[in-house]
Amino acid sequence: MKVLKFGGTSVGSAKNINKVINILNKYAQKDTIACVVSAIGGITDKLLLAGKLAQNKDVNFKDTFNTIKNIHFDIINELNPDNNNSILEYVETKLSELENLLNGIYLINELSPKTSDKLVSFGELLSSFIIAETMKNRKLSAERKNSQDIIITNSDFTKAEVNYSITNTNIESYFKTANHKVTILPGFISNSQSGEQTTLGRGGSDFTAAIIAAALKVEQLEIWTDVSGMFTTNPKLVKQAYPIDKISYQEAMELSHFGAKVLYPPTVQPVLDLDIPIHIKNTMKPDAVGTVISNDKTNSTSPVKGISNIGNISLLTLQGSGMIGIPGFSKRLFETLSQEKINIILITQASSEHSICLGVEQKDAEMAKSAVDTAFENEIALNKIDPIIIESNLSIIALVGDNMKNHQGISGKMFSTLGKNNINIRAIAQGASEKNISAVIAESDVKKALNTLHEQFFESKTKQLNVFITGVGNVGERLVEQIKQQRKYLKENLKINLRVIGLANSRTMVFNEDGIDLKNWKEQVANGEKATLEGFFEKTKSLNLRNSIFVDVTANKDVAGLYANYLRQSIGVVACNKIACSSDYENYKLLKRLSLKYNAPYLFETNVGAGLPIIDTLNNLIASGDKITSIQAVLSGSLNFVFNNFNDSTKFYDVVKQAAAEGYTEPDPRIDLSGVDVARKILILARESGVKMNLEDISNASFLSDSGLKSNSVDDFYQTLIDDENHYQNLFASAKTNNCQLKYVAQFNEGKANVGLQEIPEGHPFYNLEGKDNIVMFYTQRYPEQPMIIKGAGAGADVTASGLFADIIRIGND
Incomplete structure (x- = not known):
């Protein structure tokens, strides 16, 4: 017996559903399959939007309903062009029920949690039926089983708690008698003991699959998504990121908590308790290895398994001399936030007890400040503590790994790597287990931070240099050509990945964040945007790439006047322009000081003797x-x-x-x-x-x-x-x-x-x-x-x- 779960993207189109069916058919040659499916990609959000519009007396809910209807009909017709009457008949009936429900919400101007659960259940009910009936049309041994018949919960709508005693008995009983190869089950949805429709909350489809896998005590749970496993970091921000073959439950949970959205930890608790491995697979690339999550720690050799981040964070600081030595401040602070249902993501406190920093979601920051300032208004009035300070537009980055505690210097290497790239750390937190080291940084620095740390901990000591060259005349042209000629040598022999990101002459400039193709760089520069010195600096600054180097191949006084600006952004400066180093002595010394302060190299060997050392x-x-x-x-x-x-x-x-x-x-x-x-x-x-x-x-x-x-x-x-x-x-x-x-x-x-x-x-x-x-x-x-x-x-x-x-x-x- 195998349990597979396919997410919304995996069933988001007829093309992807065909991929799912091919995978199930291949598996069914050897095993009996329980397949849990999510709603068609984006449908749950559209259902909630339609409900919200109807609740607000906005007739545009009808347009959203029609969009939902058309998406399902288009997929049915593409999957079953010749034999779809029975499928359409069922779907039309369910859509008619959905339309009546939305009209009811519109009339009574109310959307209760109970009604919301009923509303969103349509997504999984429709997708599971369409997939099961399509398989049957193709003469495959498949049947749909409504999860609401077997997964029983309490009546806590939108996040119901499972009654495992009844649920496990139902699952075991059903699959003992099921005689078809593939059972399609809608994820996320369930019924209460009183027969009311409920849902399992965030990550509910994963939860459904985990419940079934645990009840049947299968060897492994497979979760199929649109990525090839859990990556070393976010592959959308770090192109060198790669899938992790094996990872522990604890590492996976830490990475998931800090932004890796492949898995929602609470939902896999049933399989974790029974030590059932989870295999993350890619529906679009079914032959990819993916990631196996288990308790097998013998495979964990690297001290750092992944780097993750959470965005849209605000840092709240409660501080004041009146906190020192006075018990109860932390308790009151946390109780106040708990009463407002505000989740605390990160906590750090100075050993002096003078301040406590909390990381919360940015949307909750003002509410948190208001609640805390009210709770401590007496102490604030007496100047014992200060009103809560909010810092927004932040992000938390985290190094995760079970073996970090056995390796000295991980945190030092992390912070020095960030510091060398001018990434300011606002707060630090590390648990006693040492499986996670977290730092709060500016949201604008996340991409640079992830790339910098990934290069440090996961890449084979290859250092990426991002070069911005202004002045591509006689000398500048030769420099670009030399770089083009030597790039392969540098990468293979010196482990330097040298990329030219920006080029400019006195008229035009061109940028490419992924590196300019040097085969036709002259044409790109000629067709670039209008060049200005400030514009070149601002673009270099805004790209915010690690190990950035500004190269001045001019004799221009105004260009030399911008060196300090580059150095203050931790952008190295390489110059053949002698004006800066021979300018007023105080300016010369300033550039030297800025180079040291911001860890930005300032090199000018060619100022004297061209290429001579x-x-x-x-x-x-x-x-x-x-x-x-x-x-x-x-x-x-x-x-x-x-x-x-x-x-x-x-x-x-x-x-x-x-x-x-x-x-x-x-x-x-x-x-x-x-x-x-x-x-x-x-x-x-x-x-x-x-x-x-x-x-x-x-x-x-x-x-x-x-x-x-x-x-x-x-x-x-x-x-x-x-x-x-x-x-x-x-x-x-x-x-x-x-x-x-x-x-x-x-x-x-x-x-x-x-x-x-x-x-x-x-x-x-x-x-x-x-x-x-x-x-x-x-x-x-x-x-x-x-x-x-x-x-x-x-x-x-x-x-x-x-x-x-x-x-x-x-x-x-x-």
Whole structure:
């Protein structure tokens, strides 16, 4: 004997009912089946709506009735196109009874619990009859048995209590004599001992199935629904969630209490008492393994079995110094809420006894506050306690697992994981059994929290990074292409799942919460919405994804001005834009502090030396206790390119134009050639060395002509290069005469810094610096005579993009 239960979605359409019949037919080849069915999906809600409308004298109840009628007729005609007269005749009779009942409710303007039970019973009576008769039409051995004939209760309407003595005898007696393979039974409905129609309350169809399974002492109860078992967390919010093969009753109950709607715990108590396993199966995917719920704890190896949540929570706080050491406050508080029939979902109390926090459904919050404030009005008037404080728009998330108590650090890992993603915890509760750790958080953070915790506890240590890139021009384009090329490698070898969520240029921007398809990203950006800096930030913020990283591939001051906003949202910042780090010292330090406070990485390796590990090396020296005494460097790949290619047979204008065309200079070459760019770089290195310094503190001996320095536009500047060719030729001639090379050098020594063009003699480490290379020499207490030297390409789209990419990967490896 097998007992199967099919929920409303499983019987919600003719297509799904056919799936149910196929499953029953397959099972019937080997066993006798008791099949409990719910009402057709959505019908119970429509019945209650029609009753409410009728009670309120709203004639629209007739429209709702007609919708109910048409749904049933459509399903009958689709299931039985050629032989449906007898089915239609019964259904029409029942629908006529339903219509008369609704008219009666309308006339007397009343909907009592007793009438409500009668009203909602039509759903299961109709669905069970349609399914049974359809099976018989198909020559299958099936019969319907009205559960009202065998399940007997008291007269507590809408949530009747079962008389198990009579009910179990009825069930055993019926199935001893039943001679067909499949018995279809309507779930949820029952009769009182006085013969009145009753219902079993929430989860009533599961309850019906559990009652029958317990009475018949079957080996297993199967509950068929529209999901493939109980998942590690909500699969609608976490795409990586997967079904749990085996789980204990206690774990299932905890998960169900905290939002996993596959099972309503009180309804399965009859099978739990007899240790009968429950198998959750998927009607749409009958071959899926599903989840087995049992008392077999030998299969429970993972410390955390699932993560669940309850939404629409309000947190009530009763606090005051008058509570300390005074017995009875908690008792009065709970009694007050109990009298108002307000369910308490979570309780936590400070050991100081100064406050008690309660989690309740948001819809009950104001009623609870009014009741409690009234009950404690005397203490409030005497300032012994404060009026109840309500915090709304909250949610409870919970880690569940029987084995959590045997593993140290679960709660620490939970809270640190949430903290790293800027998810604020308003309250914490953990039972003494340690099977559940609950935290109250903002409703808006639920998706991020579930994904973050699922990644931490259930995924094979793969870290998802969600990247938002603004500035997809020359360098930005190379970065996106590098990401596209390396995504598979990162996932397989570094366990980093790198997704590009947002892209923007100066005109348009595009977002995809599931990750932008990088095969045609340019077309998507071109067809995106109008771009604004604030709009890009607000969209990144509103998506609220874990491990979010904002990547700035611009030289825009306004973009740099938004870094603080991103960091305050725990969104990491990776930037090749030097403006922020070379801005006012207080702003530089603010960004550093925000990075630490909100656990949001702020990396800018490409600010100095493009892809060279200059800043990283400097930071490692400082972190290891070394101290920088001086720095000598050639930090401009563009200027090095220019002076390596400029000679007495070339034009300075032509060389600068070539450097710009090959992407070695900023769009405005004055930034490079004026020395401002180099000054910013040595400033950043000085600051990273621990020195307080601003840009104006750096001496800049520019080599540009006066007219070049005073130019008002890029075009004007280029014209000055043509006009002042002799000025630049004289610089080259002087260096050639002295057998030197022209290099634009940055120096930092004893707290002071300067930049300027120098004639470098033969034999100096800078002399043979080729192409667009950079070189940095760090003199430190540990390297006082022979400096630590870092040398390599310091400009170019590919190496700058690779530097940005390296910073992103560094965040992923943290």
